[in-house]
Amino acid sequence: MGDLRGVKALFQDNKDIDGYISIDGTGASGICYLATGSHRFEVTFKGPGGHSFGAFGKVPSAIHALGRAIAKIADFQVPKDPKTTFTVGVISGGTSVNSIAAEAKMWVDMRSNSEDEVCKTEALFRKAVLDAYLEENTRWNTEAKVYPVIQLVGDRPAGTQPDDAPIVQAAWLSTKALGLEPELEGSSSTDSNLPISLGIPAVTLGAGGKSGNGHSPSEWYDPTDAYKGPQQIFLTILLSIAFNHHVAQLRANAH
Numbered sequence: 001m002g003d004l005r006g007v008k009a010l011f012q013d014n015k016d017i018d019g020y021i022s023i024d025g026t027g028a029s030g031i032c033y034l035a036t037g038s039h040r041f042e043v044t045f046k047g048p049g050g051h052s053f054g055a056f057g058k059v060p061s062a063i064h065a066l067g068r069a070i071a072k073i074a075d076f077q078v079p080k081d082p083k084t085t086f087t088v089g090v091i092s093g094g095t096s097v098n099s100i101a102a103e104a105k106m107w108v109d110m111r112s113n114s115e116d117e118v119c120k121t122e123a124l125f126r127k128a129v130l131d132a133y134l135e136e137n138t139r140w141n142t143e144a145k146v147y148p149v150i151q152l153v154g155d156r157p158a159g160t161q162p163d164d165a166p167i168v169q170a171a172w173l174s175t176k177a178l179g180l181e182p183e184l185e186g187s188s189s190t191d192s193n194l195p196i197s198l199g200i201p202a203v204t205l206g207a208g209g210k211s212g213n214g215h216s217p218s219e220w221y222d223p224t225d226a227y228k229g230p231q232q233i234f235l236t237i238l239l240s241i242a243f244n245h246h247v248a249q250l251r252a253n254a255h
């Protein structure tokens with residue numbers, strides 16, 4: 001839930017950065033140079049609550065409103081290209097089994113390789129929440145109402161850059177120098193999102209070793225040959241500096 005606050009502050013406070021390398025994940029041959037954007041929301045449905053029997057028919061349920069919203073979100077149709085995704089990742093709420101819920105909450109994540117598609121999915125999401133609470137209130141038609149509170153908790157910009165950008169080529173050659181086969185990976189969400197969205201050359205490289213089943217309880221890590229990760233990163237830094245110096249000399253000579 002950090003929402004890239006560190007890297008956002010870095011680029012807000014420093015306007016002279018001309019390249020950036022993010023270290024994320026494992027391996028020493030993958031090169032991520034495209035940024036998947038994401039919007040994340042915390043939605044809280046609130047109502048008066050009451051006894052499951054005594055207040056039945058007199059008050060709407062925050063959990064039922066939440067369930068209506070989740071059902072609508074689950075039916076979203078999003079494009080495969082550019083890849084666009086959504087998920088309700090966390091839900092909570094209620095007081096007891098014999099209570100009409102006074103509060104229910106969900107965290108929603110939506111992503112795309114296109115900033116436009118992220119915004120389109122957000123529009124669908126907001127409509128789903130609006131329709132859900134109106135339907136729950138209409139269902140019971142009472143003076144007591146439930147209502148939603150929508151809070152943006154994550155905003156990571158999407159971005160692209162050419163695969164022949166100097167920093168990408170520097171990472172490619174560095175991988176080759178280690179005797180490994182470089183791989184241009186698909187778009188991902190990393191600290192490089194921010195500089196890429198600003199037009200600043202950036203790549204995300206692995207820290208070495210191997211891993212699997214990411215973001216699951218069975219995630220694992222194998223440190224074999226992990227030293228190659230830092231070597232790839234350091235060589236990429238050196239080559240990027242050399243490329244920038246060469247470009248600066250060419251520009252100076254041209255004038």
